[in-house]
Amino acid sequence: MFIGVRFESEQHDQRSGLDTLPLLVEDRADSSFAGQFESFLELQNEEEFLVAVRACWAALWSTRALRYMATHDLDPADTAMALVVQPLVAARVSGGGLSRTAEGEMVINAAPGLGSAIAQGEIAPGRYVLDGGGALKESALGRKYHGVACVHGKKMLSRSLAGSRCLDGEQVAELGLLMRKSEEVIGGPVEIEWALDDAGIKLLQARPLRVAEPTVPDGIWLERPRLDGHPSGIGWAEGRARVVNCECELERVAPGDVLVTTVAGPALSAVLAYVAGVVAELGGSTSHLASLARERGVPMVLGVLDATRRIPDGATVAVDGVAGVVRWMQ
Numbered sequence: 001m002f003i004g005v006r007f008e009s010e011q012h013d014q015r016s017g018l019d020t021l022p023l024l025v026e027d028r029a030d031s032s033f034a035g036q037f038e039s040f041l042e043l044q045n046e047e048e049f050l051v052a053v054r055a056c057w058a059a060l061w062s063t064r065a066l067r068y069m070a071t072h073d074l075d076p077a078d079t080a081m082a083l084v085v086q087p088l089v090a091a092r093v094s095g096g097g098l099s100r101t102a103e104g105e106m107v108i109n110a111a112p113g114l115g116s117a118i119a120q121g122e123i124a125p126g127r128y129v130l131d132g133g134g135a136l137k138e139s140a141l142g143r144k145y146h147g148v149a150c151v152h153g154k155k156m157l158s159r160s161l162a163g164s165r166c167l168d169g170e171q172v173a174e175l176g177l178l179m180r181k182s183e184e185v186i187g188g189p190v191e192i193e194w195a196l197d198d199a200g201i202k203l204l205q206a207r208p209l210r211v212a213e214p215t216v217p218d219g220i221w222l223e224r225p226r227l228d229g230h231p232s233g234i235g236w237a238e239g240r241a242r243v244v245n246c247e248c249e250l251e252r253v254a255p256g257d258v259l260v261t262t263v264a265g266p267a268l269s270a271v272l273a274y275v276a277g278v279v280a281e282l283g284g285s286t287s288h289l290a291s292l293a294r295e296r297g298v299p300m301v302l303g304v305l306d307a308t309r310r311i312p313d314g315a316t317v318a319v320d321g322v323a324g325v326v327r328w329m330q
Contacts, residue, residue: 037056037059037060037062037065037081038052038055038056038059039116040052040055040056041088041114041116042088042114053083056081056083057081057083059081060076060079060081061076064266064269064270067270068269071273089195089197089202089204090197090198091113091114091115091195091196091197092112092113092196092197092198093110093111093112093113093166093167093195093196094110094111094113094114094115094118094193094194094195094196095108095109095110095111095115095118095125095126095166095194095286096108096109096115096118096119096191096192096193096194096284096285096286096287097109097175097178097179097191097192097194097286098179098189098190098191098209098285098286099179099180099182099183099189099190099191099192099209100183100189100209100211101211101231101322102211102212102213102214102231102322102323103214104131104132105129105130105131105132105137106129106130106131106132106134106176106179107127107128107129107130107230107285107286108127108128108130108167108172108175108176109125109126109127109128109230109284109285109286110125110126110128110142110166110167111123111125111126111142111166112166114195115193115195115204118284118286118287119193119286119287119288120265120266120287121263121264121265121266121268121280121282121283121284121287121288121289121290121302122263122265122282122283123142123143123282123283123284124142124143124230124281124282124283124284124302124303124305125142125284125286125303126139126140126141126142126165126166126167127139127140127142127230127284127285127303128167128172130172130176134176134177134180135173136169136172136173139165141165142166143282143305167196171196171201174201175194175201178192178194178201178203179192182203182206185206186206186207186208188208188209189208189209189210189211190206190207190208190209191206191207191208191209191286191291192204192205192206193205193206193286209294210234210294210295212234212235212294212297212321212322213322214320214322214323215235215236215320215322215323217236217318217320217327221318221327224318224327224328224329225310225327225328225329226325226326226327227279227301227304227305227306227307227310227311227325227326228304228324228325228326229279229301229302229303229304229305229307229324229325229326230283230284230285230290230301230302230303230324231285231301231320231321231322231323231324232264232283232284232285232287232289232290232293232294232300232301232302232321232324233277233278233290233293233294233297233298233299233300233301233319233321233322234293234294234296234297234298234299234321234322235297235298235299235321235322236299236318236319236320236321236322237258237276237277237298237299237318237319237321238258238276238316238317238318238319239256239257239258239275239276239277239316239317239319240254240256240257240258240314240315240316240317241257241258241260241311241312241313241314241315241316241317241328242254242257242258242259242260242313242314243260243261243308243311243312243313244259244260244261245261245262245308246262247265247267250267250268250270250271253271253275254274255274255275256274256275256276257275257276258275258276258277258278258279258317258319259271259275259277259278259279260279260280260307260308260311260313260317261278261279261280261281261307261308262280262281262282262308263280263281263282263283264278264280264282264283264287264289264290264300264302265289266288266289268280268289269288269289269292272289272292272293272296272298273296275298276299276319277298277299277300277301277317277319277321278293278298278299278300278301278302278319279300279301279302279304279307279311279317279319279326280300280301280302280303280304280307281303281304281305281306281307281308282302282303283302283303284302284303285302287302289302290302293321298321299319299320299321299322300319300321301319301320301321301324301325301326304326307326311326311328312328312330315328315329315330316328316329316330
């Protein structure tokens with residue numbers, strides 16, 4: 001069983017004095033709420049179900065949700081939390097997709113199992129790039145990391161482990177078709193989530209996607225060392241690299257810094273309001289953090305192999321969130 005949440009706002013009609021039908025405010029182009037609330041997978045019994053329902057309701061008042069709503073002039077007291085309860089798709093492979101990039105291509109992310117690891121930025125998913133017509137142009141294997149604990153007892157990661165190819169050519173083509181169909185329904189570029197079970201591909205969600213124009217870097221940057229990753233944000237930014245190896249070090253990140261870290265998880269959503277950009281070794285273009293970065297206009301590159309080891313702390317870093325390129329100089 002799956003429990004997710006859908007955020008609705010109850011609108012009040014001043015003339016009639018009556019509440020109108022709830023207005024959906026989640027998954028819009030200017031307020032995606034990606035990763036701000038709660039979802040629960042694989043619930044086994046009634047007790048787990050009831051606990052999950054209460055947790056979903058309570059998520060409306062969580063610190064990260066309140067912070068997000070404050071930046072969008074929304075008041076939780078004027079809203080209502082709706083729940084979506086549905087059968088769990090027994091996914092062999094899950095992922096997301098972007099129907100359009102700045103270069104006019106489509107991107108699919110994929111990883112074995114349920115999609116929560118991709119959404120939470122805990123792995124670097126497999127990546128498939130399609131041309132505008134849906135033909136496969138290139139692909140790259142995903143990566144996950146071996147987990148260990150930091151000195152503060154919190155989880156951190158080390159040692160990249162290569163994944164395996166998740167999709168065949170026919171499945172990639174079908175996902176490309178689903179994205180084009182979703183564009184027709186929504187009326188513009190979309191970000192989708194999908195799952196593949198024994199019966200085939202299931203389209204789980206589609207929401208509007210913000211697309212930005214590419215930036216042409218100054219010539220001085222073209223001569224600097226570079227790392228490539230998944231383009232996951234908007235625009236171009238420069239700043240001081242602040243290399244952070246676990247969440248307990250986020251207080252070292254100052255306004256205008258470029259955060260360089262391992263996991264692109266939900267805890268990083270708090271720093272998006274003041275960092276110049278984000279670079280992470282894990283995560284992909286369809287993670288929750290990437291959705292929030294595009295919404296805020298923050299340059300972000302995820303899935304950058306060995307970023308925390310190769311980018312020097314304190315170096316001047318340039319982040320191209322459209323091309324998926326990171327460069328640095330001392």
